[in-house]
Amino acid sequence: MLLERLGIEVPVVQAGMGGGLSRHELAVAVSEAGGLGTIAVNGAASISRELAAARALTGRPLAVNVLLPFARRDWFAAAAEADVVVTFWGRPRRRHPGTWLHQCGSVAEARSAQAAGADAVIVQGVEAGGHVRGALAALELLERVRSALPAGYPLLVAGGIAEREDVVQALEAGASAAVAGTRFLLSAESRAHPEYRQRLLGAQDTILTELFGASWPAPHRVVANAATERWLGRDLRGPLLNRVINRLLAPGARYTPAALQARMITAQRPSGRVLTPAAPTDDGPRTLLDAGPLYAGETVARISDIKPAADLLRALAP
Ligand SMILES: Cc1cc2nc3c(=O)[nH]c(=O)nc-3n(C[C@H](O)[C@H](O)[C@H](O)COP(=O)(O)O)c2cc1C
Structure with missing residues (x-):
């Protein structure tokens, strides 16, 4: 059992x-x-x-x-x-x-x-x-x-x-x-940022994308925010150049020093092409609400x- x-x-x-x-x-x-x-x-x-x-x-x-x-x-x-x-x-x-x-x-x-x-x-x-x-x-x-x-x-x-x-x-x-x-x-x-939780409460739809794939080029389900609005067109995976950059960064993911990772996350903006998988936590940078992934499953609509x-x-x- x-x-x-x-x-x-x-x-x-x-x-x-x-x-x-x-x-x-x-x-x-x-x-x-x-x-x-x-x-x-x-x-x-x-x-x-x-x-x-x-x-x-x-x-x-x-x-x-x-x-x-x-x-x-x-x-x-x-x-x-x-x-x-x-x-x-x-x-x-x-x-x-x-x-x-x-x-x-x-x-x-x-x-x-x-x-x-x-x-x-x-x-x-x-x-x-x-x-x-x-x-x-x-x-x-x-x-x-x-x-x-x-x-x-x-x-x-x-x-x-x-x-x-x-x-x-x-x-x-x-x-x-x-x-x-x-x-x-x-x-x-x-420990999701309170506004991340609020935005999910108002969401009906999710997007399966590869946008926030810097260092981890893998599909993920999110709700829309400024970064998805900026980058996602018909191809929901994201622009080819972004995906190429994501793949190039992947082999080093395990060995990137924590301090460098933290700098990349703090510098992340919706207009940047390097979009890491870090989601907005209640003790992390607020900028991730618009520049990071708002992960959610399809149940968010319910x-x-x-x-x-x-x-x-x-x-x-x-
Ligand atoms: C916000 C969020 C973060 C997640 N992070 C991880 C993770 O770090 N490791 C993992 O094994 N799965 C992770 N998952 C996937 C879950 O293990 C699980 O497959 C998923 O939550 C199930 O779908 P649901 O969100 O509709 O319940 C995450 C899911 C969500 C919603």
Whole structure:
């Protein structure tokens, strides 16, 4: 049973939302309410600090998210102190003996994660917010992955989860648990900039683009802002030159010194071609509201409030 393995009662996982959008406050609130909360920050020191802050507040299980394009060896050592490690975007490989989940966007990727020893895979649908790995709707990919992997192998589903009925549908389709990002981004405990949250509350539509791909040239789902207005025309991926620059910056992503990354993020403007994946946090530069990605999934059209994460978890519980 996956829930026993994860040590949780409610089959709902709060997605790791990177660059510090989901830190200990959110993860603790979700885990305390019976789900699995996930910390997502960059760097071994930040992972250790957030995990220690969370451990001081809860004895419940906690997950740490590791983005493979950026992770260095010491990130994994720090993340291994969590009860669960969730990896994303890269070749699935077991890095520690504990519970490990890998988020996948295709049947092939799910197969290779299972073969690499992942304890479960998260099947991510194209409707998801943030970086989008696959091209199929979540429940369609779930069905394909379910038929391709051994019976009983635990699957979680991400994308399109904002209400109890979504969780029920996912469980009925064979998932052991559901993963929600955007719904928890719009919580009291998320570290998204307050205006980022307000803009999402007013949004109906999302854009799947590659615009904010400097150092991580990968598709991501956002709501419109000044940068998308400036750069996106008919081709929603963004101008070719921007995409070439993004690709050229990618190999160095893991080794770019933190101070240089911080300078690039602070200098980011809607008119610039170098647009990093850093989203506006409540302690980051305000300029990112117009120059950075306002990540959101398609469920944003159905969300009209910001609530404490514990209330959200209770509302999602089947
Ligand atoms: C704001 C935001 C940031 C995200 N950042 C990450 C991340 O750092 N690592 C990761 O594995 N997934 C990330 N995701 C994707 C989630 O893991 C998950 O697939 C997605 O949130 C599911 O779709 P939903 O947002 O509609 O619930 C992010 C999603 C959002 C909305």
